[in-house]
Amino acid sequence: MENFASLLHGFGVALTTYHVMLMMIGVLLGILVGVLPGLGAPNGVSLLLPLTFTMDPVAAIILLTSMYWGALFGGSTTSILFNIPGEPSSVATTFDGYPMARQGQATQALTLAFLSAGFGALVGVILITVLSTWVAKFALRFSSPEYFAVYFLAFASFIGLGTASPFKTIVSMGLGFAFAAVGMDTVSGGLRLTYGFNELLSGISFLIAVIGLFGIGELMLTMEEGLRFDGIRARVKIRDVFRTIATLPRYWVTLLRSAAIGCWMGITPGGPTAASFMSYGLAKRLSRRKEGFGRGEPEGVVAPETADHAAGSSAILPMLALGVPGSATAAVMMGGLMIWGLNPGPMLFVERPDFVWGLIASMYLGNIVAVLMVLATIPLFASILRIPFAIIGPVIVVVCFIGAYTVAGRPFDLWLALAFGVVGYLFKKLNYPIAPLVLAMVLGDKAEDAFRQSMIMSRGSLSIFWSNGLVTTLLLIGLALAFGPLLSSALGRLMKPKASSAVA
Amino acid sequence: MISRYTAEIGSATLTAGLGLAAVVGALEFGIGWGDAGPEPGAFPFYIGLLVVAASIGTLIQATVGRHGLQSVFLHKEEAKRVASFFLPMLAFVVVGRLLGLYVATALYLAFVMSVQGKYRLVISIASGIAAAVIFYFVLEVAFQVPLLKGPLEAALGLY
Amino acid sequence: MLKKTSWLLATTIAVTFGGVAQADWKPAKPVEFIVTSSPGGGTDNFARVVQSIIAKHKLMEQPIVVTNKGGGSGAEGFIYTKVAAGDSHKLTFGTNNAYLLPYVAKLAYKPDELTPVAAMALDEFLLWVKADAPYKDAKSYIEAVKAKPDTFKMGGSQSKDTDQTLTSLIQDATSAKFIYVPFQGGGAAGVQLAGGHIDSNTNNPNENAGQWKAGAITPLCVFSPTRLQGGVKVTATMGWSDIPTCKEAGIPIDQFQMPRTVWLPGGVPADAVAFYADLLKKVSETPEWKEYIERTSQTDRFLAGQDLKTFIASDDAKNRKVFEQEGWIAR
Numbered sequence: 002m003e004n005f006a007s008l009l010h011g012f013g014v015a016l017t018t019y020h021v022m023l024m025m026i027g028v029l030l031g032i033l034v035g036v037l038p039g040l041g042a043p044n045g046v047s048l049l050l051p052l053t054f055t056m057d058p059v060a061a062i063i064l065l066t067s068m069y070w071g072a073l074f075g076g077s078t079t080s081i082l083f084n085i086p087g088e089p090s091s092v093a094t095t096f097d098g099y100p101m102a103r104q105g106q107a108t109q110a111l112t113l114a115f116l117s118a119g120f121g122a123l124v125g126v127i128l129i130t131v132l133s134t135w136v137a138k139f140a141l142r143f144s145s146p147e148y149f150a151v152y153f154l155a156f157a158s159f160i161g162l163g164t165a166s167p168f169k170t171i172v173s174m175g176l177g178f179a180f181a182a183v184g185m186d187t188v189s190g191g192l193r194l195t196y197g198f199n200e201l202l203s204g205i206s207f208l209i210a211v212i213g214l215f216g217i218g219e220l221m222l223t224m225e226e227g228l229r230f231d232g233i234r235a236r237v238k239i240r241d242v243f244r245t246i247a248t249l250p251r252y253w254v255t256l257l258r259s260a261a262i263g264c265w266m267g268i269t270p271g272g273p274t275a276a277s278f279m280s281y282g283l284a285k286r287l288s289r290r291k292e293g294f295g296r297g298e299p300e301g302v303v304a305p306e307t308a309d310h311a312a313g314s315s316a317i318l319p320m321l322a323l324g325v326p327g328s329a330t331a332a333v334m335m336g337g338l339m340i341w342g343l344n345p346g347p348m349l350f351v352e353r354p355d356f357v358w359g360l361i362a363s364m365y366l367g368n369i370v371a372v373l374m375v376l377a378t379i380p381l382f383a384s385i386l387r388i389p390f391a392i393i394g395p396v397i398v399v400v401c402f403i404g405a406y407t408v409a410g411r412p413f414d415l416w417l418a419l420a421f422g423v424v425g426y427l428f429k430k431l432n433y434p435i436a437p438l439v440l441a442m443v444l445g446d447k448a449e450d451a452f453r454q455s456m457i458m459s460r461g462s463l464s465i466f467w468s469n470g471l472v473t474t475l476l477l478i479g480l481a482l483a484f485g486p487l488l489s490s491a492l493g494r495l496m497k498p499k500a501s502s503a504v505a
Numbered sequence: 506m507i508s509r510y511t512a513e514i515g516s517a518t519l520t521a522g523l524g525l526a527a528v529v530g531a532l533e534f535g536i537g538w539g540d541a542g543p544e545p546g547a548f549p550f551y552i553g554l555l556v557v558a559a560s561i562g563t564l565i566q567a568t569v570g571r572h573g574l575q576s577v578f579l580h581k582e583e584a585k586r587v588a589s590f591f592l593p594m595l596a597f598v599v600v601g602r603l604l605g606l607y608v609a610t611a612l613y614l615a616f617v618m619s620v621q622g623k624y625r626l627v628i629s630i631a632s633g634i635a636a637a638v639i640f641y642f643v644l645e646v647a648f649q650v651p652l653l654k655g656p657l658e659a660a661l662g663l664y
Numbered sequence: 665m666l667k668k669t670s671w672l673l674a675t676t677i678a679v680t681f682g683g684v685a686q687a688d689w690k691p692a693k694p695v696e697f698i699v700t701s702s703p704g705g706g707t708d709n710f711a712r713v714v715q716s717i718i719a720k721h722k723l724m725e726q727p728i729v730v731t732n733k734g735g736g737s738g739a740e741g742f743i744y745t746k747v748a749a750g751d752s753h754k755l756t757f758g759t760n761n762a763y764l765l766p767y768v769a770k771l772a773y774k775p776d777e778l779t780p781v782a783a784m785a786l787d788e789f790l791l792w793v794k795a796d797a798p799y800k801d802a803k804s805y806i807e808a809v810k811a812k813p814d815t816f817k818m819g820g821s822q823s824k825d826t827d828q829t830l831t832s833l834i835q836d837a838t839s840a841k842f843i844y845v846p847f848q849g850g851g852a853a854g855v856q857l858a859g860g861h862i863d864s865n866t867n868n869p870n871e872n873a874g875q876w877k878a879g880a881i882t883p884l885c886v887f888s889p890t891r892l893q894g895g896v897k898v899t900a901t902m903g904w905s906d907i908p909t910c911k912e913a914g915i916p917i918d919q920f921q922m923p924r925t926v927w928l929p930g931g932v933p934a935d936a937v938a939f940y941a942d943l944l945k946k947v948s949e950t951p952e953w954k955e956y957i958e959r960t961s962q963t964d965r966f967l968a969g970q971d972l973k974t975f976i977a978s979d980d981a982k983n984r985k986v987f988e989q990e991g992w993i994a995r
Contacts (some may be wrong), residue, residue, distance in 0.1 A: 144861035190823030332704035346874015391622025419918015456542020
């Protein structure tokens, strides 16, 4: 109850014309950086940071968080329209969003994505409002073994989904792990797999891989098929937006499950990317329309988007309460807090309630503002698809490479993006699944670090992974998810032979 | 014309090569299990081995199922289309490295629009330059993100 | 081209005439601040505070562009600086990692390929334990560790970096034995301590202040020759100045601090170095800088010129000794 009183006070702080205006500016800027691949939310927020030095902390954080929401929405837009994830966390949105757009349902896909994203974000904020104290305590129980178990769980829920050859799945995932291992190794403090090249010193950026594999690779495939984008000349009807809004309640199970996954991953640093993959994986497994996934199933858009935004907004909590950022963007904002003279930590809630609750209230408002604004941009974005391919194709190429360069300002990344583009093209043509590679690149080195930290703690004994209830439970769920399908299909085969031989 | 079989063999060899590179690279850092858990090279080493093994698996699969893979991977016509897209893109990267990304953007867009899109040359060139200028304002002026620049920007005094 | 020639000329003149540090050099285009950590890190905060102060007080006419090059623990940024030799519009922000990194990893730059400009602050290190741990002071904690060697976990940021160096120094000075667990950053090490997953850490004041205020962890001593400044109480009973120095508390380590340093590429005119040293000096005299120092409980110490060189040489020698002894030197 006390929290609600504080929240009301927070609304009082956040609801001024000046703040609402900041929200709108932030959201607009965010959409812009989100649409440009490579220039995602973390970059956008750190670029805006200097402007906030002279602002009041509440106004400053409202501007930055609004930009974050905008960037998350913008990232989904390009995933759906062009198969280019503007943000790492919107990779999973491409799986069904892009097929939907190609079938002329761009408006529906965008509407669903934005609405479910808005829903996810609201659940995240409600969680923060109601359970902030409890959640902060829960997050404290996580150490390296638990992190490893969480990463394992994220993997397990996604792996074994595809219909691709198991060899090809392993190759794809293995390459992802290998790419993730390049560069500085936290645990030993040494460089790995750089072969003496300075260019590899900072590792292979996951964003570059995504830009190449998805954006450029997809364009090459489109060109080869001779398919001009005009195949998807969708007429934009405002009515479609409202009609899609009406279908949303149909996905309530997916919405709730995905929001729960998202909140959990945002609080325990699995992050929005892991959340969206995991949510997509589970949605596919539990859906009655499994075959539809990957071919334009609306549920495949709803699931990752909800989880992504739920994770994005709930990641603010560990940042405020513990000083551990749950996502890359949260890390930048935390830097901002310190510059504005605020020390993140459990006492921030007590010392600066106006700031904390102003921020939380602004998260409600900011998300509503953001959803309304992006919904209004749908006709604009959907009509981009009607521009002739001879213009939009090359523009996408340019945007991809400029995006690749802006990730870190490294000329070498241009070559890397090109190489990943060729790999993406080949892999798609030869039915290598790309998602395992992406997931392995995101979580690979984190999982490895967590594993090795656990081993240092336990002096090389694996028993640390069943040393407490939390880690054991997480691992067991992970194992069940990883081997469940295998076992059930094996069991099925054991049961079946008689029946099938009878038929034969 | 490339057959599917050739493409399978080619890409599996490539992935096996990458896996091998990881194995060789990892050997330098120790691949054992020390008293503080696995050594730095252990993880990349076994991952590399796994990639090599799975690549060999794909190779065997492709060789065994060779008859099923006689379909055409890339027609001449398709190859032409891919090349007509890929080569300008390659040129874009090369020019971008040499002359900066803004110049490369203008040249690339103008070229593709006029040659492949059959737009009038004036329109193509104007669009190319316009796009470069827009990018300049969005990135350098609005967001202060420096992009790779070349001699032209230096001559114009833009940093 | 013309510009380059005139710079070269200026350099030659400056060198021939002994380059009396007259700051008549001025940046002619936007200055790039290269941050050798990822956004949100300690070095990132340092650079952005300097940027905000320069902007607020209009200390420089040209605008500033900040780029993060934190790959390879910051090596990416230093190599970028090395390659930019002769470019006086690139200012690189780091710590003592600028000259220590090349010892522990094979890297394509040498410290003498960078030009030191200034050190602006010294970040302090403290020994922290969980608040409900039964150790009232550093001495009793060390005794407990000694009684059960290789069971107490010391957390820190990264590997073969300042935290692990300090842990190694503590082990040498007291013959206690810890298990050192490297985390991604000081913040993570702080939360791991608050959650009771490790037994102690050697975080900077800033990284642990929040948890201390909340009563989850408590400092035992500070590795500084004198006590910290700041009389305001952080908790009900203690403020920063109430923390004993480690020497007082029975750990014979005089001093362990991390300088926040600023560098230029090699081969830049002496005038440019003087200009930036002067600029940063002005920054360090503003109230905003004092406030940053106080908030992060660092020690305010501005070093440039010969003082800086002397400081670097002695810090380098001290750390190198530890590296050699631990066998961390990469070949």
